[in-house]
Amino acid sequence: MGFVDAIKRWRLARQGLSSGKKRRIHCENPLVQALEDSLSVKVALYATFAVTSALLVLKASEDATYAVDPFKGGAYGFVIACTAIAMFHVNLQSSCQRNSRVILVLGGLIGHLVIVSLLMSLTHLDTISEAFRFLFVPFALAPMLHGVLLGRSVGSFSTVYVSLIGCLLVPRSDVLAYLILSLVAGLTAVMLTNQIRKRVQLLRAGLYVGAVTFGLALILGRLDVTSCFGPQAVDHLQFLGQGSAAAFGTALLTALLISGLLPFFEGVFRLTTDISWLELSDLNHKLLRRMQLEAPGTFHHSLIVASLAEAAAEKIGANAPMCRVCSYFHDVGKLKKPIYFIENQHDGAENPHDALTPTMSALVIIAHVKDGVDLAVKHKLNPRIIDVIQEHHGDSLVIFFYRKAQEQKRTELEKVGRGLENPEDLPQVEEKSFRYPGPRPSTRESGIISLADTVESASRSLRKPTPAKIRALVEDLIRAKINDGQLDDCPLTIKELAAVKESFSSTLRSMMHSRIDYPKDDERPSGGTKRAETVRLTVVPPPVEPDATKGGRTVVRVPEGV
Numbered sequence: 001m002g003f004v005d006a007i008k009r010w011r012l013a014r015q016g017l018s019s020g021k022k023r024r025i026h027c028e029n030p031l032v033q034a035l036e037d038s039l040s041v042k043v044a045l046y047a048t049f050a051v052t053s054a055l056l057v058l059k060a061s062e063d064a065t066y067a068v069d070p071f072k073g074g075a076y077g078f079v080i081a082c083t084a085i086a087m088f089h090v091n092l093q094s095s096c097q098r099n100s101r102v103i104l105v106l107g108g109l110i111g112h113l114v115i116v117s118l119l120m121s122l123t124h125l126d127t128i129s130e131a132f133r134f135l136f137v138p139f140a141l142a143p144m145l146h147g148v149l150l151g152r153s154v155g156s157f158s159t160v161y162v163s164l165i166g167c168l169l170v171p172r173s174d175v176l177a178y179l180i181l182s183l184v185a186g187l188t189a190v191m192l193t194n195q196i197r198k199r200v201q202l203l204r205a206g207l208y209v210g211a212v213t214f215g216l217a218l219i220l221g222r223l224d225v226t227s228c229f230g231p232q233a234v235d236h237l238q239f240l241g242q243g244s245a246a247a248f249g250t251a252l253l254t255a256l257l258i259s260g261l262l263p264f265f266e267g268v269f270r271l272t273t274d275i276s277w278l279e280l281s282d283l284n285h286k287l288l289r290r291m292q293l294e295a296p297g298t299f300h301h302s303l304i305v306a307s308l309a310e311a312a313a314e315k316i317g318a319n320a321p322m323c324r325v326c327s328y329f330h331d332v333g334k335l336k337k338p339i340y341f342i343e344n345q346h347d348g349a350e351n352p353h354d355a356l357t358p359t360m361s362a363l364v365i366i367a368h369v370k371d372g373v374d375l376a377v378k379h380k381l382n383p384r385i386i387d388v389i390q391e392h393h394g395d396s397l398v399i400f401f402y403r404k405a406q407e408q409k410r411t412e413l414e415k416v417g418r419g420l421e422n423p424e425d426l427p428q429v430e431e432k433s434f435r436y437p438g439p440r441p442s443t444r445e446s447g448i449i450s451l452a453d454t455v456e457s458a459s460r461s462l463r464k465p466t467p468a469k470i471r472a473l474v475e476d477l478i479r480a481k482i483n484d485g486q487l488d489d490c491p492l493t494i495k496e497l498a499a500v501k502e503s504f505s506s507t508l509r510s511m512m513h514s515r516i517d518y519p520k521d522d523e524r525p526s527g528g529t530k531r532a533e534t535v536r537l538t539v540v541p542p543p544v545e546p547d548a549t550k551g552g553r554t555v556v557r558v559p560e561g562v
Contacts (some may be wrong), residue, residue, distance in 0.1 A: 036098045043296040045099065050083040050104040053165055060169045060415050066235050087303060089157050095150045100269050104153060105146060112142035112162045117169050134174070135217060135246035138254040139182050139191035140209045145258050147190040148202070149271050153192070177220050181213060185251075188212050188343060192534045195323065197274045201260050206255025210248035216319050217247065272382055279319035280382065287332050287379055297343030298334045302327055304511070308452035309445075312503040316496040318444045327449050333372025333389065357545040359403035359439035361399045361538030369393060369436060384445075391446045392453055395438035402434040440489045446475055448500060451478055455504050465512045471505045 035041055086149055090096045090105055142162050147155025163182035170178045175482050192205035223243045249261045266272060284287075291299040306327035313320040337346040340352055340361075353361045372389040409429050441447040454477050462469055478501055481487055492500070 009297055019105075029461050036100060041099050042102060043144065045102050045106060046087050048082065049086070049110065050080060052110050053079045053083065053113065056113055057165075057168045060117060060120065061376055070297050070527050078168070079205055082161060086157070086161060090154075093150070095154065095155055102271050103149065104265070105158070105408065106147065108142040108145050109158060109161055109165075112138070112158075113165055113169065115141065116162075116166050121169055134178060134181055135213065136242055136250055137178075137181075138250055139185035139213065140206065140251060140254050141258075143186035144189040144193050144202075144205065144209075144254065146260065147193045148196055148273055149257065149265060149269070149386060150188055152194050155185065155190035157184060159190060162186070180220065181216050184216060185213050187208050195274055197278055201276060202255045203252065206251045207248065207253075210251030212218075212246035213528045214244050217243065223475065254394045262538050272322070274319075274321045276382075277319070280325045280385075281321065281328065283328070285328075287335070287375060287381075287548065288328060290335055293331065295334050295338035295341070295344050297345075298331050298338065298341060300327075301343050303453045305449065307511075308456060308507050309449045312448050312452065312500045313445060314500045315503045316448075318442070318448060322384060323445050325446055325513075326445065327452065328451055329372075329376065329385050330388055330392045330453065331368065332375050332402050333368035333370065335375065336368065337364060338369040343369075343418075358401040358408065359429075359433055362401040362405075365401070366436055377510060387421045387442070387444050388449055391439055391441045393436040394440040394450065396481075396484060396486055397431065397448045398434045398436070402429075402431065405429045407432070438446065440486055442489050442543055444490065444492050444496070447487055449499060450486065451481060452504065454481065455508070459512065462512070465504070465508075470508045470512065471501075473500050474504045474508070 020417060026247040047183055054076055059114075060073065086106075086109075090102060096102055096105060109410075116137055119133060122133075143155045146158045159182070163179055163186065166176045166182055167179055189209050192208055193202065196202060213221075223240055226278055262273060262275065283292075284341075288299070291302070306324045309323040309327045310320045312318075313323040334341050334344070345351060353364075356364070369390060373386055374556060376386045376389055406429055441450045455474055458477055459465070459470070462473065478497065487497075
């Protein structure tokens with residue numbers, strides 16, 4: 001089909017009816033989408049996860065000093081119960097609806113448990129000292145990875161799961177110590193990596209996890225401090241130093257590993273962390289640089305929308321960095337025809353819409369959405385940015401040109417009534433011709449950006465803005481959006497919309513604040529008159545009287561009062 005379409009475009013281009021280029025579109029691969037939503041694939045993933053966990057427990061139970069006999073102690077039943085709980089919990093998470101996210105969660109848990117099992121095996125072979133074996137366990141691996149990529153809830157669940165199943169992989173005498181160390185260190189990692197915006201924060205979290213692990217090892221008696229004051233203090237101090245190096249080194253290496261692998265996980269599982277959003281917010285991007293030069297009005301509008309959207313997102317707990325970045329690019333399609341948008345038209349310049357019919361003007365305005373998707377796909381922007389470009393106008397009405405078309409039709413109808421026009425020549429004004437193609441906003445972030453875009457554009461028409469006028473404008477615009485059904489597919493609640501309105505009003509008040517009128521030169525108080533005259537005398541020489549020359553000197557008479 002692609003080859004046939006290319007031939008058709010070539011033939012139309014030869015006839016002058018097409019440019020021969022196909023517009024880029026943003027869509028999901030049907031096969032990938034089918035695998036992502038397949039229930040059978042999800043069941044197979046959970047079955048594989050349960051079997052792998054059971055095999056790890058079986059391997060650990062081969063040693064009598066390790067976990068209880070799986071057939072007598074019910075270890076397999078415990079694993080199956082934990083797997084069922086995992087299935088229930090993961091399915092409830094909105095961030096884990098796709099099967100690829102399920103693979104990320106289950107794969108991270110299995111990888112963490114495999115490392116624990118290997119470390120315990122090395123300890124059993126006397127490769128690692130028994131006193132150090134827990135200090136080499138990367139307690140923060142799965143919790144930190146899932147917390148950064150999928151959120152605090154998934155990270156906390158990972159901590160609990162690897163702690164419970166890990167208890168079956170360690171010697172019986174160390175079960176309690178492992179459970180405490182794993183839970184506390186894992187939860188510390190999750191709490192410290194919530195909303196990470198800099199990679200150095202990951203290293204800081206690793207440092208704190210190492211400190212927590214070392215402190216708990218001292219409290220639980222894995223490292224003896226009192227021996228450092230005995231006859232063999234030097235040896236015990238060396239032993240304590242090795243233990244602290246193991247605890248801090250393992251935690252820091254875990255943080256470094258996750259920091260380095262984040263781009264890989266984000267690309268494979270189509271995730272974007274706050275770190276990546278902040279990296280994408282660089283205004284030196286090629287498209288943003290073009291916008292600064294070719295469409296400066298649109299660029300300034302995008303900056304204001306970004307400020308409005310980011311503040312509102314922070315107030316309701318949405319993804320604020322994503323709102324900022326997506327706002328920068330939401331109107332990038334205007335680069336194709338920047339002069340057709342009012343913010344890019346200079347004062348006194350000719351408006352190109354004056355030479356177009358309202359229907360054609362509406363088509364030009366509506367086309368900036370598809371043009372934006374075309375540019376975004378071409379420059380390989382983040383898929384979430386492309387979604388916002390498509391959704392930020394929804395299927396709303398281009399109200400200005402729609403009303404202009406209706407007015408023109410009424411004028412033509414009056415001419416028909418007077419017999420000056422033929423009724424068959426009247427233009428058809430259909431509302432669907434003046435609506436954007438959609439889809440409507442489907443996420444909280446997309447809904448916030450859509451509202452911010454509308455509010456910012458309308459606020460420019462306010463004259464002598466006051467807090468009451470700004471608040472009334474925001475209320476009317478958001479109510480109009482709701483009545484038009486533009487937020488029907490958006491998960492924003494009424495309570496969140498109230499917070500968004502309050503945030504918009506507050507931000508606009510700070511942006512549109514009034515200033516005092518400074519007096520002009522002729523309105524200055526009398527106290528400054530003498531100084532002004534004095535300065536003027538020092539710059540301009542006073543007049544010289546003709547008869548005031550004596551003895552070769554010129555006598556200058558200064559007026560009285562100076």
